[in-house]
Amino acid sequence: xxxxxxxxxxxxxxxxxxxxxxxxxxxxxxxxxxxxxxxxxxxxxxxxxxxxxxxxxxxxxxxxxxxxxxxxxxxxxxxxxxxxxxxxxxxxxxxxxxxxxxxxxxxxxxxxxxxxxxxxxxxxxxxxxxxxxxxxxxxxxxxxxxxxxxxxxxxxxxxxxxxxxxxxxxxxxxxxxxxxxxxxxxxxxxxxxxxxxxxxxxxxxxxxxxxxxxxxxxxxxxxxxxxxxxxxxxxxxxxxxxxxxxxxxxxxxxxxxxxxxxxxxxxxxxxxxxxxxxxxxxxxxxxxxxxxxxxxxxxxxxxxxxxxxxxxxxxxxxxxxxxxxxxxxxxxxxxxxxxxxxxxxxxxxxxxxxxxxxxxxxxxxxxxxxxxxx
Amino acid sequence: xxxxxxxxxxxxxxxxxxxxxxxxxxxxxxxxxxxxxxxxxxxxxxxxxxxxxxxxxxxxxxxxxxxxxxxxxxxxxxxxxxxxxxxxxxxxxxxxxxxxxxxxxxxxxxxxxxxxxxxxxxxxxxxxxxxxxxxxxxxxxxxxxxxxxxxxxxxxxxxxxxxxxxxxxxxxxxxxxxxxxxxxxxxxxxxxxxxxxxxxxxxxxxxxxxxxxxxxxxxxxxxxxxxxxxxxxxxxxxxxxxxxxxxxxxxxxxxxxxxxxxxxxxxxxxxxxxxxxxxxxxxxxxxxxxxxxxxx
Numbered sequence: 001x002x003x004x005x006x007x008x009x010x011x012x013x014x015x016x017x018x019x020x021x022x023x024x025x026x027x028x029x030x031x032x033x034x035x036x037x038x039x040x041x042x043x044x045x046x047x048x049x050x051x052x053x054x055x056x057x058x059x060x061x062x063x064x065x066x067x068x069x070x071x072x073x074x075x076x077x078x079x080x081x082x083x084x085x086x087x088x089x090x091x092x093x094x095x096x097x098x099x100x101x102x103x104x105x106x107x108x109x110x111x112x113x114x115x116x117x118x119x120x121x122x123x124x125x126x127x128x129x130x131x132x133x134x135x136x137x138x139x140x141x142x143x144x145x146x147x148x149x150x151x152x153x154x155x156x157x158x159x160x161x162x163x164x165x166x167x168x169x170x171x172x173x174x175x176x177x178x179x180x181x182x183x184x185x186x187x188x189x190x191x192x193x194x195x196x197x198x199x200x201x202x203x204x205x206x207x208x209x210x211x212x213x214x215x216x217x218x219x220x221x222x223x224x225x226x227x228x229x230x231x232x233x234x235x236x237x238x239x240x241x242x243x244x245x246x247x248x249x250x251x252x253x254x255x256x257x258x259x260x261x262x263x264x265x266x267x268x269x270x271x272x273x274x275x276x277x278x279x280x281x282x283x284x285x286x287x288x289x290x291x292x293x294x295x296x297x298x299x300x301x302x303x304x305x306x307x308x309x310x311x312x313x314x315x316x317x318x319x320x321x322x323x324x325x326x327x328x329x330x331x332x333x334x335x336x337x338x339x340x341x342x343x344x345x346x347x348x349x350x351x352x353x354x355x356x357x358x359x360x361x362x363x364x365x366x367x368x369x370x371x372x373x374x
Numbered sequence: 375x376x377x378x379x380x381x382x383x384x385x386x387x388x389x390x391x392x393x394x395x396x397x398x399x400x401x402x403x404x405x406x407x408x409x410x411x412x413x414x415x416x417x418x419x420x421x422x423x424x425x426x427x428x429x430x431x432x433x434x435x436x437x438x439x440x441x442x443x444x445x446x447x448x449x450x451x452x453x454x455x456x457x458x459x460x461x462x463x464x465x466x467x468x469x470x471x472x473x474x475x476x477x478x479x480x481x482x483x484x485x486x487x488x489x490x491x492x493x494x495x496x497x498x499x500x501x502x503x504x505x506x507x508x509x510x511x512x513x514x515x516x517x518x519x520x521x522x523x524x525x526x527x528x529x530x531x532x533x534x535x536x537x538x539x540x541x542x543x544x545x546x547x548x549x550x551x552x553x554x555x556x557x558x559x560x561x562x563x564x565x566x567x568x569x570x571x572x573x574x575x576x577x578x579x580x581x582x583x584x585x586x587x588x589x590x591x592x593x594x595x596x597x598x599x600x601x602x603x604x605x606x607x608x609x610x611x612x613x614x615x616x617x618x619x620x621x622x623x624x625x626x627x628x629x630x631x632x633x634x635x636x637x638x639x640x641x642x643x644x645x646x647x648x649x650x651x652x653x654x655x656x657x658x659x660x661x662x663x664x665x666x667x668x669x670x
Contacts, residue, residue: 103477105483105560106564106590108480108481109480139484140480140481210475211477252533253532255534256534258613258617261623266654279532280472306532306533307532309533359655
C-alpha cells in the first residue's frame with residue numbers, strides 16, 4: 001500500500017524527522033484558513049499517488065493569495081479527480097539530498113541509498129552517475145547501526161552540525177522502515193535549508209501488502225482510487241488495473257494474466273482491464289465479473305489453469321456470475337487445471353463454448369472485440 | 375534421476391494435521407513421495423495417512439532420518455516454521471505460503487544462506503519430479519502437464535507454469551524436476567542457485583525458465599551461462615513484455631525498479647548468453663526442438 005505524501009510525512013514527523021509546516025484542504029473554502037497558518041509564498045501539492053507530479057503541474061509554487069486561489073481551483077477541477085491538496089510553507093533551500101531504504105533480495109538485506117544529487121530521478125542517476133549514490137546494506141536482525149548512519153553521513157562531507165542532524169534522520173528513517181513493514185521509504189528531495197536544518201521535502205512510504213494484517217493504521221478509502229471498480233477490487237483484495245482498450249481480462253494467476261495481456265497485444269487487440277482472481281480469490285467469480293462489467297469493454301476473456309484454484313469450482317462460479325449478472329457482452333472462457341473435465345461440462349450446460357487453448361481463446365476475444373462473430 | 379526430490383528423499387511435513395497439510399500429504403504419498411513423519415505442535419498423538427505426528431521437528435528427528443521438510447503453514451507462522459526446520463539441521467525446505475511479510479522473507483533467505491540450506495518459496499506450488507515424488511501442491515494427475523522427461527523447469531508462477539509445461543509436453547517432451555521458486559519479491563532460493571543441480575543431473579538435458587518482469591533472477595541465469603558454469607541448452611519464457619512501465623502487474627515481485635527488471639533487459643541478457651527466448655508459451659517446445667534437445 002502506497003501512502004499519500006501527507007500521511008508519509010505525518011509518520012516521518014512522529015519519528016522525529018522535520019517536515020515543512022503544512023495543512024491539508026479538501027475544498028477551496030478551506031484555503032483562507034490554511035493561509036493564516038501557512039504563509040504566502042507556499043507550495044500547493046496535489047495528493048495523488050502517481051510520480052512526476054512537478055512536471056505534470058500537480059505541484060505548484062505560488063507567491064500571492066490570488067495565484068493560490070487560481071491554482072487551488074484548477075487542481076480541484078483537474079481530470080485526475082484530486083481530493084486533497086497539501087498547502088505547505090515554502091522552504092529556503094540550500095541543498096537537496098536523496099535518501100531511501102528498500103530491500104535487496106539477492107543478498108537478503110535492507111538497502112539504504114543516499115546521494116547529494118537530490119531532487120532528481122534516482123533511476124536515471126543510477127544509470128548515468130552510479131558513483132554519486134552511496135549504498136549501505138542493512139542486516140534486518142540488527143537494523144541500521146549508529147556506526148553505519150555515522151559513516152554514511154560523514155562521507156558526504158557536510159559540516160559537523162548538519163552531519164549530526166543527518167545521522168539522527170537516517171536512524172529515524174530506518175525506524176519507520178522497520179515499524180511500518182515498508183517495501184520502500186524515500187525522501188526526495190531532503191532539504192538542507194539556509195538555516196542549516198534538515199527537512200523532508202517529500203515523503204514516500206510503501207507498506208508491504210503481505211504485512212497489512214499488522215499494519216492497520218491506514219485504511220483504503222475510495223478517494224485514493226481512480227474509479228469505483230478499482231476501489232471495489234482493492235477492498236476485495238483482487239488485483240485490478242483499468243485501461244482503456246476493448247477486452248476485459250478476468251484471469252487467474254498473476255503470471256498467466258500478464259501473459260494473456262501480452263498475447264492480446266501481440267494479436268493486435270487492446271485490454272480494457274487487468275483482473276486476477278486466482279490464489280485466495282478463486283471463489284470470487286461473481287464479484288470479479290461484477291467489477292469487470294463496471295469497465296467499458298466489448299468482450300470479457302476468462303483464462304485459468306489452476307491447481308488449488310480448481311477449474312470446476314471456477315467454472316461453477318462463472319456460470320453463477322453469468323446467471324446473476326446477465327452480462328451485456330460476450331464471454332470467452334478457457335478454463336483448465338484441476339478437475340478441468342468437470343468444468344467443461346458445467347460451462348457447456350450453461351450454453352458457453354469453452355475453449356481449451358489460450359492462444360485460440362485470445363484470438364477469439366480479439367476477433368469479437370473487432371466486431372467479428374467468432 | 376531428478377534433482378532436489380526423488381523416491382529416496384525422506385520428507386517431513388510441518389503442518390500435516392491442517393486442512394491443506396493432510397490433503398496434500400495424501401497426494402504426495404500417492405505420487406510416491408517418502409513422507410516419513412509430520413509435525414504439528416500439540417498433535418503428537420495423531421497420525422495422518424499412517425504417518426506419525428510429532429510436537430516438534432527436533433523430536434521428529436530423534437525418531438526419523440529426515441532429508442527435507444515440507445511446510446503447510448500459514449504465512450504469519452512461516453518464518454517460525456522455517457527457523458525450526460533449519461535449527462533441526464534440515465537443508466531442504468519448501469514453503470508454499472502465499473502472503474509472508476516482506477521483511478520476514480528477507481530473514482528467511484538470510485537464515486537459509488547462513489545454514490547453507492535451500493528454502494524454496496514461499497508463494498509457490500513447490501517442487502515436483504513427475505511420476506516420482508513431490509513436495510508441494512501440484513495436480514500431478516493432469517498428465518498433459520506432469521509427464522516425466524528430460525527437461526528441467528524453473529518458474530516464478532503457478533498457473534502460467536501449467537500453461538507453459540503443457541506446451542512442453544505437447545511438443546513431445548517431459549519434465550525431470552520442476553521447481554517453483556515462487557512469486558514473492560524475495561524468494562528463499564533464486565533461479566541461478568538451482569542451475570548447478572540441473573548441470574550435474576544426467577537426466578536433465580535442457581532447462582526451461584518461466585520468468586516475468588521485475589527483479590534480476592533471469593539476468594543472473596544469463597550470467598551463469600556466460601561464466602560457463604551452466605552449459606546445457608536453456609529456453610526462457612518471460613511474461614510481461616508489453617506491461618506498462620511502473621505498473622504493479624502480476625506478482626508482487628513483478629515490477630520494474632531501479633531501472634532494472636524490464637523484459638527487454640532480460641531478453642537481451644539471455645540472448646547474449648545464447649539462450650533462446652520464446653515469445654509465446656507454445657514456442658517453448660519448438661525452441662527446444664531447434665536446440666536439438668532429444669525427446670526422451
